[in-house]
Amino acid sequence: MLVDTHCHILPGIDDGSPDIATSTKMLEMERKQGVEKIMLTPHFYLSHESLDKFLDKRARAIEKFAPVADQLGIEAKYGAEVLYTKSLADIDLSKLCIGDTGYMLIELPYQRLTSGFINEFRSFAGGLSPDIRLILAHAERYLNYTDEDSIYEIMNTDMLVQLNCGDFKMFSKHSGFMYDLLRHDLAHLLGTDAHNTSSRPPDMNIAEKAISKKISPRCFQKLNHNAEKVFDGRAV
Numbered sequence: 001m002l003v004d005t006h007c008h009i010l011p012g013i014d015d016g017s018p019d020i021a022t023s024t025k026m027l028e029m030e031r032k033q034g035v036e037k038i039m040l041t042p043h044f045y046l047s048h049e050s051l052d053k054f055l056d057k058r059a060r061a062i063e064k065f066a067p068v069a070d071q072l073g074i075e076a077k078y079g080a081e082v083l084y085t086k087s088l089a090d091i092d093l094s095k096l097c098i099g100d101t102g103y104m105l106i107e108l109p110y111q112r113l114t115s116g117f118i119n120e121f122r123s124f125a126g127g128l129s130p131d132i133r134l135i136l137a138h139a140e141r142y143l144n145y146t147d148e149d150s151i152y153e154i155m156n157t158d159m160l161v162q163l164n165c166g167d168f169k170m171f172s173k174h175s176g177f178m179y180d181l182l183r184h185d186l187a188h189l190l191g192t193d194a195h196n197t198s199s200r201p202p203d204m205n206i207a208e209k210a211i212s213k214k215i216s217p218r219c220f221q222k223l224n225h226n227a228e229k230v231f232d233g234r235a236v
């Protein structure tokens with residue numbers, strides 16, 4: 001049984017699934033790949049909308065989505081992929097954690113991560129309630145904007161680190177970095193970050209095959225075991 005820690009399958013809430021028909025297809029794709037537990041993490045941008053407005057919108061999407069997930073035998077927990085901004089420190093972040101856990105998925109801005117930004121982020125992370133633990137979304141994607149060292153520095157903030165399954169596909173420009181993280185036990189979770197059924201589909205099996213071959217089946221199992229712990233709100 002596999003666990004997806006990051007996806008945009010909730011319908012009509014962000015740039016992911018536009019409607020319940022697409023969400024149903026995406027859930028069926030997940031199920032075929034052996035995924036039975038999913039953390040639904042729609043984008044939350046505090047600069048665009050208030051926390052209450054986002055939670056209302058998410059509640060309406062869940063009403064449509066939950067019965068379908070149930071029917072397909074998929075256990076769901078609802079959170080968000082929260083874009084970092086300094087003013088996050090002023091809102092109740094427990095409402096953005098995944099289900100009843102203290103884990104919150106955070107995404108960094110797509111820019112060069114300067115030492116000024118890294119210091120600011122460190123002070124934000126250090127000031128969080130001890131009940132909240134951050135998960136850095138798709139650590140490899142920031143390589144398009146910044147250097148490896150700056151990502152390593154950000155990761156030094158006692159966060160869990162999530163990688164995107166699709167970035168393990170053959171000839172991926174980020175795979176060297178991702179395998180290095182896995183070999184040094186610096187990445188902890190996999191997520192599909194699925195947005196649709198075509199260009200960004202649920203693709204857990206790409207990561208399963210690539211990691212099992214390049215590192216070991218055991219490494220993949222450990223990542224999945226960590227995801228189960230996060231889903232249950234246990235410590236990783």
Ligand SMILES: [Fe+2]
Pocket residue numbers: 006007008081137193
């Ligand atoms: Fe995402």
